[in-house]
Amino acid sequence: MNNSDTEEKVLEGDNILINGSFEGDVDTRSELKFERDIESEDEKCKRKCIEKVLVCGSTTLKTWKNFAVSKYGLVADDLRYQIWPLLLEVDPSTDEKIPSLEELADHPEYQQVILDVNRSLKRFPPGIPYEQRVALQDQLxxxxxxxxxxxxxxxxxxxxHDVAVTFLLVVGEAxxxxxMEKLSTEHLQECMEPTLEKTDYRLNYIYALLYKVDRELYNFMDTAGVGTMFALPWYLTWFGHSLNQYKDVVRLYDFFLATPFLMPLYVATALIIYRRTEILAECCDMVLISASKFYQDYPPDTLEKLVQKRVEKALTERRKNEQIMRNRLRSQRSLWVRLNNHIPPWCVFNRRNKLGLIFAAATVVISYLYYKYGINSRLSLFGTFKT
Structure with a gap:
């Protein structure tokens, strides 16, 4: 399966029917809303804490991650501008020359990139002057x-481009x-391979999580043949393609930058479980899964708690299974292995070690010669003294 063949249809619309048909052949994304709410007292308090740590200048990566995943995230874009590079440990300063768009026109992917960028108008703030919008599109x-x-x-x-435009709007081009360089070589690397084989494999983790958490919902979706295509835009774009509130997008990006790269799959699973009643109420052949609908009226803080609970449960089970495996291996160790633990290192015979083999052979030969000739020598010497 080629990236461009599948994604071109998947990313056209947000909604995907479980039988594989798409709701529309045109871009159905709603315009990204950039309304900025007045910061609450709790948000102002958190802002002061973050600013205090920024002024301090000496802190750990764990501190920034705690700020990013805790309630309200990094609060606002002016703080994200400073902390997002710290979360990824990238150097924000650069003296690298930025080429012009014309200088990159010969790249094989140029036409596809330009096509997608031109369709990303809805992801830019509304009301900005035409010249500024064109400049932003060129930068993207x-x-x-x-x-x-x-x-x-x-x-x-x-x-x-849905991922890139978010970072462009928050931290600027440089x-x-x-x-994006860091994410492309780490978090998104599997998505940027020539085929979607590894990405498809990763998406099946959603069903593995559902199987452990909600067996009824898993059986329903499996029987209905929902598949994983509905979650492909969520995973590829970190929900940036599917959500229509800018504040929700950047809040999720706070969370994803501070957590392991598979966290979008945990969030996708949490969304599905949260809307289980609606899914189970649908006919098996008419289930419709929409990220924007699922995320509506679903506070990010509630989502984070649910995801964190799932992660902690998975880690606890993993530790338990690892301990069981260690105990099993310990009980099945051979007598030879157990004896080796109580024999001095210089006496241990390692069958894979040539020096050990030579040492063992020499020991046997010397012992044999000593036994054969040493006894006669001692008897002769004893007879001489006796005489």
């Missing part, structure tokens, strides 16, 4: 092409390149 195209030009083994996929 250059940002994407620079990454795949620097790393030729990476392949652009449709939806990559820092966004450093962040």
């Amino acid at each position: 195209a250059v940002l994407i092409l620079r990454v795949i030009l620097k790393y030729p083994h990476l392949r652009y996929y449709q939806g990559y 820092v966004a390149f450093r962040i």
Whole structure:
């Protein structure tokens, strides 16, 4: 399965029917809303804590991660501008020359990137002057092409621009390149392979999680043949393609930047479980899964608690299984292995070690010669003294 063949249809719309048909052949994304709410007292308090740590200058990565995953995240974009690079441990300063869009026009992915960027109008703040919007679109195209030009083994996929535009809007072109460079070679690397084989495999983790947490829902979706295509835009774009509230997108990005790269799959599973009643109420052949609908009226803080609970439960079970395995191996150890633990190292015979083999052979020969000739020598010597 080729990236461009599948994603072009998947990312056209947010809603996907379980039988594989798509709700529309045009871009059905709603306009991204950029309303900024007045910060609450709790948010102001957290802002002061973050600013205090920023002024301090000496802190650990764990501190920034705690700020990012805890309630309200990093609060606002002015703080994200400073902390997102710290979360990924990238150097925001750069003296690298930024090429113009014309200089990158010969790249094989150029036409596809330009096509997707031109369709990303809804992801930019409304009301900005035409010239500024065009400049942002050019910066977005250059940002994407620079990454795949620097790393030729990476392949652009449709939806990559949804991730890139978020970082471009928050931290600017120079820092966004450093962040996208880091994410593309780590978090998103599997998504940027020539085929979607590994990505499809990862998406099946959703069903593995459902099987452990909600067996009834798992059986229903498995019987209905829902598959994993509905979650492909969620995973490829970190929900940036599917949500229509800018504050929700950046809040999730706070969370994803501070957690392991598979966390979007845990969030997807949590969303499905949260809406289980609606899913189970549908006919098996008409189940519709929509990220924007699921996320509506679903506070990010509630989502984070649910995801964290699932992660902690999975870690606890993993530790328990590892301990059982260690105990089993300990009880099944051979007599030879147990004896080796009580024999001095210089006496241990390692069958894979040539020196050990030579030492063992020499020991046997010397012992035999001593036994054969040593006894006669001692008897002769004893007879001489007796005489």
